[in-house]
Amino acid sequence: MSKFKYDVGVIGLGYVGLPLAIQATSSKLKVYGYDINEKRVSDYNDGQSSIEDISNQELQKSLKDGLFLSADSKYLSDSEVIVISVPTPLTDYQPDLSFVRSAAETIAQHIVKEQIIILESTTYPGTTVEVLVPIIEDISGLKAGVDFYAGYSPERIDPGNEKWNFKNTPKIISGINEKSLQKIKAFYEKIIDSVVSVGGTKEAEMVKLLENTYRHVNIALINELAILCNMLEIDIWEVVDAAKTKPFGFESFRPGPGVGGHCIPVDPNYLSFKTRQIGKPVRFVELAQEINNSMPNYVVTRLLEKMNLLEKPFKNSNILILGVAYKKDIGDVRESPALGIIENLLDRGVNVKYFDPYVGEIDVKNQKINKEESLDNIKNYDLILVHTAHTEFEKFDFNNITVPIFDATGSSHYQNAERI
Ligand SMILES: NC(=O)c1ccc[n+]([C@@H]2O[C@H](COP(=O)([O-])OP(=O)(O)OC[C@H]3O[C@@H](n4cnc5c(N)ncnc54)[C@H](O)[C@@H]3O)[C@@H](O)[C@H]2O)c1
Structure with missing residues (x-):
């Protein structure tokens, strides 16, 4: 019998976090979702989804099945796994990890031994061990990999994609040590069809950047060729x-x-x-x-x-x-x-x-x-x-x-x- 009331607590209930919370609920896990945005949480609790891939009906069904959403972070202590899916935007063209830092500080205030912390926000290689873990260790006095477990798993959600969804898209996972990896694997295997482990958190962080950079570069290539083909009076669409x-x-x-x-x-x-x-x-x-x-x-x-x-x-x-x-x-x-x-x-x-x-x-x-x-x-x-x-x-x-x-x-x- 687990000492935790919730199997998972999700921090940040946006395009990534809400589908995760809903999928975990439909996989029969006990789920708590936390977001600082009170209005968002209150709309969700009224059954109103602002996330395209989640219909009001799906949200309402999850709420009926026990999904618990709150703008109060205190329930994080009751969650065995904590998944962080907060924004990682650019500010002045630079990576802005302020949301990840503030989520880490919130976790550190509530953390209890044996918890499993997973970062899902897209970020640069090194964030999990250089930014997230030190904040939690410094504030809580607990030791990562021993007192609590940590890792990184990139999100691959593709809004509007009817074939590939949260459940059937293979999930890359990593841990800061072997024990963390095994715990993170056991968690995702409960909610996702196929889980792929990589050796370290830096590799997992880099996977996401490779996938999106690959798209970015190839789109640029075809855009440049489109411009040139237009000048050369070649039909790029027929070519493609x-x-x-x-x-x-x-x-x-x-x-x-x-x-x-x-x-x-x-x-x-x-x-x-x-x-x-x-x-x-x-x-x-x-x-x-x-x-x-x-x-x-x-x-x-x-x-x-x-x-x-x-x-x-x-x-x-x-x-x-x-x-x-x-x-x-x-x-x-x-x-x-x-x-x-x-x-x-x-x-x-x-x-x-x-x-x-x-x-x-x-x-x-x-x-x-x-x-x-x-x-x-x-x-x-x-x-x-x-x-x-x-x-x-x-x-x-x-x-x-x-x-x-x-x-x-x-x-x-x-x-x-x-x-x-
Ligand atoms: N949207 C996508 O399609 C997609 C796909 C893959 C990866 N990602 C990545 O996932 C991460 C989340 O993206 P998103 O699109 O879900 O963002 P989003 O803006 O839709 O949602 C993020 C939520 O986090 C909340 N939040 C911010 N700081 C918080 C804090 N300290 N504590 C609690 N809640 C907090 C916000 O209020 C918001 O509701 C980003 O790193 C993004 O790059 C997004």
């Missing part, structure tokens, strides 16, 4: 579709208006930060950032060229943006390239509106951007930019409209569109 028929040695990436979300544009900076400590830049990361960051302006240049060909002035033109989320079928606009595109268009005196059934209000340059609630007024625009390939847009027949379309997503749905 043909290349991907190769059954080995090639993974296809598609050009687009840039990268968004809180992973791909952010995480490679954590890698650069670490390598700069040994005086070495990650040259691939820096080049990829330069290319991907230039894509929103490139899109605007292509829109301008299109209007020129139509012999219409750009200034005061009316442009409708279809989709402003950073990826299809979700409503997240964090770091979305659409924001940079809108800012550039506003600077050029263009009247911009957007239509995105997943996204509410957005502000750019402290200005609320006008939104269409339907596509009924589409013929009033001079130009349409398809920014996000939401499946919802496929219900609408774009072949019968005369307004020119520029498609930055390469979707086959817009047959008359000019593509990026």
Whole structure:
């Protein structure tokens, strides 16, 4: 019989923490979720989920099945495993571990012997043993690996992905010593189909950075080729579709208006930060950032060229943006390239509106951007930019409209569109 009331306590109930808490509850664990954001906790307790992958019904079912959510950290003492899934953003382009530090301080105030502490936030290699563990040891006086256990496990959640979810995506795990690793393994095996151990926490931290840097670099490669192919009058989409028929040695990436979300544009900076400590830049990361960051302006240049060909002035033109989320079928606009595109268009005196059934209000340059609630007024625009390939847009027949379309997503749905 365990001395702990909860099998797991989750710190930080956002895109990562809430799905974890819900999965653990449906795996019949006793779960406590803690978040400093009182409003968020109170909404969740009212059955209102603000996390796209978690429906209100799922949340309500978990609450009924015993999921306990609170903005009070005192229940951490009652949790055998504590998983940290707090934000790791960039502040002034530098990794910001302040949320991880404050979570570590909170844990240290409540820690009891035999607890298992797991960091899931994305971060640079070394964080678990150089930042998290020392804070807990210094404040609590307990010894890591002996009095309590610790490790790192990167999160691989992909919002909106219907095939790969929290449970069926293999989970990388690590521990600061063998005993920690075995305890962490036993925990994740209760909630995840396949668990993959790596030798140390630095390796596990690096896995996440490799995965996201790989995407970042390959997206940059295809974006650069898209720009060059346009100049050479080569259809990049036909090239990509043909290349991907190769059954080995090639993974296809598609050009687009840039990268968004809180992973791909952010995480490679954590890698650069670490390598700069040994005086070495990650040259691939820096080049990829330069290319991907230039894509929103490139899109605007292509829109301008299109209007020129139509012999219409750009200034005061009316442009409708279809989709402003950073990826299809979700409503997240964090770091979305659409924001940079809108800012550039506003600077050029263009009247911009957007239509995105997943996204509410957005502000750019402290200005609320006008939104269409339907596509009924589409013929009033001079130009349409398809920014996000939401499946919802496929219900609408774009072949019968005369307004020119520029498609930055390469979707086959817009047959008359000019593509990026
Ligand atoms: N969102 C994704 O798709 C994704 C995927 C993989 C990894 N990650 C990583 O997971 C981590 C969490 O990301 P997220 O998207 O879930 O963030 P989020 O912003 O959606 O949620 C984080 C939550 O942590 C809470 N919080 C902050 N400091 C706290 C503290 N000291 N104590 C308790 N709660 C605290 C916030 O109030 C917020 O509710 C980040 O490191 C991120 O890079 C995110």
